[in-house]
Amino acid sequence: MGIAERKQRQREEIRAGILDAAWHLVHEEGWAALSIRKIAEAIEYSVPVVYDHFENKDAIIAEFNKKGFQLLENQLRTARQQHTDAEQQLEAIGRAYWDFAFQHKQYYQLMFSLGIPTCESARKIPEVGECMDVIRCTIEHIIKQNGNGAADPFLKFQAFQSMIHGLVSINIIGPANNEELNRLVLQDLISGFIKGCKV
DSSP states (O other): OOHHHHHHHHHHHHHHHHHHHHHHHHHHHOGGGOOHHHHHHHHTOOHHHHHHHOSSHHHHHHHHHHHHHHHHHHHHHHHHTTOSSHHHHHHHHHHHHHHHHHHSHHHHHHHTTTSSOOHHHHHHOHHHHHHHHHHHHHHHHHHHHTTOTTOOHHHHHHHHHHHHHHHHHHHHHSOOOOHHHHHHHHHHHHHHHHHHHHO
16 A cells, blocks of 8 residues: 555544544534534544535535435335325335434434435435435325316425424424334325325
């Protein structure tokens, strides 16, 4: 291994160490407590070393944001691929979205801390748009296969996302509710939404 390759490998290892330390801090203390100084202390490097790899704390958070949407997209795609019927696909997507939110709470809270991702955020972070396309394309397919020319696919997508995100948010920030009841409410919401796409 040459000097240049060794330096690049070392740089990648430090970068990975920074992200690992940041993620550990988030698990221990939450997103609000994350700071460059704490990360530097955790990896036993100076603060300038961290800044040499990331411009600021927001750049570190952006990395986790991207990874979160990549994880969610993979989970949604996997759920969708288990069915051929678009309505069943959307039901599976809704359940997978719900599962992701509670299996990866730290990611979810970061990804949606400012509400539902906007078109602007999708342009800035391609992973957001790619993730949301899984939902949007499935909704468009349901509308087309039912011949509902009056339905606005973009409006329906926004409604679906608001509905699922709202239900998740209530349960993340509120007291723990009955899991079986939550599943029934989720199923009822999705079933009602699909009927609305057919009208």
